[in-house]
Amino acid sequence: MAGFLEGKVVAVTGGGGGIGRAVALAAAAEGAKVLVADYGVGMAGEDPSSEVADAVVAEITKAGGEAIAVADDISRMESGERLVSTAVETWGRIDGVVAVAGILRERMLFNMSEDEWDAVIATHLKGHFTVFRAAAAVMRKQEGGGSLIGFTSGAFAGSVAQANYSAAKGGIVSLVRSTAAGIFKYDVTANCIAPIAKTRMAANVPMALNEIGEAEDVAPLVVYLLSDRARHITGQVYTAVGGKIAVWSIPTELRAMYTTGRWTPEAIAEHIDRGVGQEKMPILEFLAKMREAAAAGAKPNA
Numbered sequence: 001m002a003g004f005l006e007g008k009v010v011a012v013t014g015g016g017g018g019i020g021r022a023v024a025l026a027a028a029a030e031g032a033k034v035l036v037a038d039y040g041v042g043m044a045g046e047d048p049s050s051e052v053a054d055a056v057v058a059e060i061t062k063a064g065g066e067a068i069a070v071a072d073d074i075s076r077m078e079s080g081e082r083l084v085s086t087a088v089e090t091w092g093r094i095d096g097v098v099a100v101a102g103i104l105r106e107r108m109l110f111n112m113s114e115d116e117w118d119a120v121i122a123t124h125l126k127g128h129f130t131v132f133r134a135a136a137a138v139m140r141k142q143e144g145g146g147s148l149i150g151f152t153s154g155a156f157a158g159s160v161a162q163a164n165y166s167a168a169k170g171g172i173v174s175l176v177r178s179t180a181a182g183i184f185k186y187d188v189t190a191n192c193i194a195p196i197a198k199t200r201m202a203a204n205v206p207m208a209l210n211e212i213g214e215a216e217d218v219a220p221l222v223v224y225l226l227s228d229r230a231r232h233i234t235g236q237v238y239t240a241v242g243g244k245i246a247v248w249s250i251p252t253e254l255r256a257m258y259t260t261g262r263w264t265p266e267a268i269a270e271h272i273d274r275g276v277g278q279e280k281m282p283i284l285e286f287l288a289k290m291r292e293a294a295a296a297g298a299k300p301n302a
């Protein structure tokens with residue numbers, strides 16, 4: 001029986017480790033030719049090496065699949081271009097790009113250095129732009145279009161000591177939705193996954209996670225979104241954790257209040273609580289629970 005991705009060419013950034021590796025192996029098992037793009041760095045982006053990308057290519061080849069490795073820093077424009085041109089020169093086209101590469105540099109906002117901010121935004125947000133931009137330029141002109149898949153996080157809604165990561169992940173959601181809007185007429189789709197999976201990155205979370213799965217649980221949804229069966233799906237964000245898949249809403253206005261003419265600060269102060277109120281901030285409620293649990297000496301659950 002033909003695989004779900006038979007004949008497709010797929011590039012996976014961060015394909016050498018964690019969720020990216022699971023995606024690269026699953027795509028290859030479903031018949032895709034896979035470009036494994038990974039800079040082989042530590043959690044904070046340090047000590048690059050080509051070993052992890054080469055190791056995944058070796059795994060795929062040993063299982064009878066076709067793969068090549070590119071060990072570039074995906075935050076650079078020329079890396080995105082090289083990734084796409086390598087796939088096109090080797091296999092003649094590029095059908096899918098999955099942007100999984102990521103790092104963490106956690107610090108409270110008031111202590112965060114410019115470098116900690118820049119490195120995280122560059123790897124995650126710009127690391128999506130570099131490959132999406134280069135791939136979209138090819139996909140829009142080829143028969144059958146293509147699929148772009150980003151990786152965001154629940155941290156998008158706010159996260160302590162991760163202002164850089166959270167801002168990058170929010171930016172990725174907006175980038176994916178804008179990409180979907182801009183290129184749907186060229187038969188190119190753009191979607192986004194928010195995973196929770198046991199990887200070295202998740203091991204860093206300072207609390208017990210109620211919802212957690214394996215990296216291999218995330219891969220089937222990515223394979224599906226890369227396939228011809230998902231050509232009607234674009235602009236979406238899906239949570240993938242264990243056996244759960246959920247779709248996210250798009251932020252929109254909840255309530256409004258009006259005045260004739262222009263509001264004054266005084267009138268706003270008088271009306272805002274009853275007029276529009278505030279939207280719930282689950283992270284603040286969670287932090288209050290965490291403080292209570294810590295006071296009682298327990299490890300809090302998320």
Ligand SMILES: NC(=O)c1ccc[n+]([C@@H]2O[C@H](COP(=O)([O-])OP(=O)(O)OC[C@H]3O[C@@H](n4cnc5c(N)ncnc54)[C@H](O)[C@@H]3O)[C@@H](O)[C@H]2O)c1
Binds near residue numbers: 038100198
């Ligand atoms: N694991 C989770 O529970 C979780 C939760 C939310 C979001 N995510 C997101 O999922 C994605 C994958 O996370 P993971 O847990 O598999 O992480 P991981 O640390 O296991 O793997 C990340 C991979 O990206 C590579 N990489 C880092 N910087 C790179 C660069 N500049 N260029 C190319 N490659 C680079 C690393 O070498 C590594 O192999 C990330 O975007 C992460 O933010 C993960």
